[in-house]
Amino acid sequence: MMNISPPASTRFGAARMNSLRTVLIIDDDPNIRETLQIVLEGRGYQVLSATNGEAGIAKALKERPHLIIVDMMMPKASGFVVTERLKQQHQLSIPIIMLTANESDHQRAYAEFLGVDAYLNKPVPTQELSVVLQQLCPIPPAVPLVPEDLELLVGSGF
Secondary structure (H helix, E strand, O other): OOOOOOOHHHHOOHHHHOOOEEEEEOOOOHHHHHHHHHHHHOOOOOOEEOOOOHHHHHHHHHHHOEEEEOOOOOOOOOOOHHHHHHHHOOOOOEEEEEEEEEOOHHHHHHHHHHHOEEEEEEOOHHHHHHHHHHHOOOOOOOOOOOHHHHHHHHHHHO
């Protein structure tokens, strides 16, 4: 009897199979989602999005992105709930950046306790976001194909 493994995209999540780094944005504000998408795609990231915490949790579990950016205050599930479920209940090791307009030290401490990897105050300067992205989810440098690689691809039927 043959042991057939499920497709890699179902074992590891579709986002993990892509060579691009994938970022999931979970925010109820369409302007913030759109702005973040423009910034992230301009830096070479593939972007997924969700409009509330519950949808974000489901998408994170299905797609397994390389990084999650989550708003603190949202309908259906706050950024705290999203972080707690993904990091503690589902034990995902995906880095999470929490965005918030709330500058409370208490909120920051709670977010860090739950496992948030970075806590950024809105509006986030693009340079600050870029530094955190590079720390938590760096884009690997492109490696050009050399003639030997092309021969291997051609010889393998691609």
